[in-house]
Amino acid sequence: MEKVMDQEQRTLYEKIQATKTELSQVEMDYWNLYSSFTTFEFWVIFLLFFVAPLVVLYFVIDRRRMFLLGFYGFNIHVWFGYIDTAGDRMGFLGIPL
Numbered sequence: 001m002e003k004v005m006d007q008e009q010r011t012l013y014e015k016i017q018a019t020k021t022e023l024s025q026v027e028m029d030y031w032n033l034y035s036s037f038t039t040f041e042f043w044v045i046f047l048l049f050f051v052a053p054l055v056v057l058y059f060v061i062d063r064r065r066m067f068l069l070g071f072y073g074f075n076i077h078v079w080f081g082y083i084d085t086a087g088d089r090m091g092f093l094g095i096p097l
Contacts, residue, residue: 035042087093
């Protein structure tokens with residue numbers, strides 16, 4: 001049996017959805033001003049933290065254990081993604097973009 005929302009619950013739900021939409025727009029505005037593809041800082045971080053490690057990894061990785069290392073890295077990435085999302089939503093983490 002499906003529970004039907006009463007008017008108070010529906011109003012509160014619509015307020016939550018409107019607040020989420022407004023927050024998303026404010027975050028996008030902030031990102032466009034301070035962290036977009038047009039900023040110097042974006043490209044420095046992109047090169048230092050994405051491209052450079054891949055180049056180094058290409059030359060030093062143990063090719064016999066590449067799958068195992070990749071799975072380990074993916075697993076760590078997912079767990080820290082969950083931790084970061086939970087911490088951000090609960091207000092424990094606030095990292096400027």
